[in-house]
Amino acid sequence: MHHKRFLLACLFLLSILLTACAPNMQVVDGPRIANSQNDLIHQLDVEKIYATAEELTKEPRVAGTESEKQAATFLTEQLEDYGYEVDVQPFTFERYVMPVKTDLQVAGSDDTFSPAPFQYSVSGTVTGELIGSGYGLKKNYDGIDVQGKIVVVTVNRTYFYELVLEASKAGAAAILVHFPGDDPINTWTLGEHSEDYIPALAISHEDYTKLAKNIGNQATVTIEGARVEQADSQNISVTKQPTAEQDTSSDIVIIGAHYDSVELAPGASDNASGTSVALELARMFKDVVTTKELRILFFGAEEEGLYGSEKYVSAMTQDEIKRSVAMFNLDMVGSADAGELAIQTVDGMDNAVTVSASQAYETLNGNSLSTDFGGRSDHVPFHEAGIDAALFVYAPLEEWYHQPEDTMDKLSKDRLLQVAKIVAISTLELTLPADSKE
Incomplete structure (x- = not known):
C-alpha cells in the first residue's frame, strides 16, 4: 500500500518535471500546433515537390x-488522399491554336529572320513599307504616317497587347x-483574342539589327493557321477552415498556381514548379491549427489568358473578396x-503579401527582398478585385520559356524549396494563432 502510494507520487512528480522541461511540447487530438517557423518548414518535403513535377511533366498540359x-x-x-474535400469549377473558354507558319521577308535583302508569334497573334499576309515607331506608344505615332505599313517597335514596360492595339x-x-x-522571343501572350488585332510577330535584337538597315523598304509578314476555338477547362481548389479553439477570424488567405502549359512544352518550370509547391503546402498545412481560412487553388487555362483565375474571382462573393487578405501566386x-x-x-x-514574404525571406537569408512590377499571371484578377496579391517568380526568365526544352532537368530543388519555405512562413504569420508563433 505504501509502495503503491510512493510510486504514484513519483509518477506525478515526473510528469511535472517533464512538463517544465518541455514547455513547447503539445500533444493534441486532431490538428497539430506548429510551435515555430522551423517546426513548420521542416515538414516540407522537396522530394515530394519534385516527384509531383515529374508526374505533371510526362506530357504538355495544354488547356x-x-x-x-x-x-x-x-x-x-x-x-483527396491528404484528406481534403475537393471543389472542381468547370468553365468554357476561347482556346487559341498557334499558327502553323510564321515568316518575315524583306524585299532586296539576303538576310534571314526568325520571328516568333505571340499567343493570340492573328493570321494574315501583309506586304508593306517598314517604318519605325519607337516604343509603340500613342505619342510615338504623332506626326508619322503608318497607314497600311509594317511598324517596328521596341518593348519597354508596356503590355504587348497595348503595342498591337x-x-x-x-x-x-x-x-x-x-x-x-538578350530577352528571349519565345511565345509571349497578348492576353486574349481581339478583333482589333493586326498580325504581330516578335523579333530578337539580332534580327532587329538586320531589319534596321531596311527601314523604308518593302517587307512581307506571314502568319498562317492561327485560330480561336471553344474549349473546356477546370479549376481545382480546397478550403481549410479555421481550426483554432479561440481567436479565429473570418479572413481568407489564398495560395494559387496554374497547372496548364503551352503546346509542345512539358512545362516543368511553367508551371509544374508552382503547382507542385502549392500541392506540398496543401499537404503540410492540412493538420496545422489555423485562425484564418486557407484556400489553395489550381487554375486551368492560365496560358490561354488567365481564364481560370478570372473565372474563380468572378464567382467570389463581395463578402469573400472583402475577407481575402492575401493571395500568393506561384508561377x-x-x-x-x-x-x-x-x-x-x-x-x-x-x-500584405510582399511584406510578409520579404520578412520571411529575411528570416531565411538575412537580407530583404524588394518588390518588382509584374503582371501577366494569375495574381492579376485578384489584384483587380481589390485583393492584396503578388507573383513569386525567378526573373529574368530562362531561355527556354514556353519551349520544348522546359524539362525536369532544368529545375532546382533548392529553388523550389526556397519558395515553399517563404510561402509557408508567410502563411504561418498570417493564419496561425499568435501564441504559436515564435
Missing part, C-alpha cells in the same frame, strides 16, 4: 485538352515587336537557369 484534364484528375486524387489604331497593317538585349518558381527570386505586384507597390 482544353485531355492532358490538362488528366493533370486535374491527378491533383484531385492527391488532395496602338499600332492598329494608328492604321498599321502589321507590327514587329523588338525585344532588346515558375524552380528554374535553375532563370534570374533571382522576384516578388511582383501589378502596380509595383508593397502589400
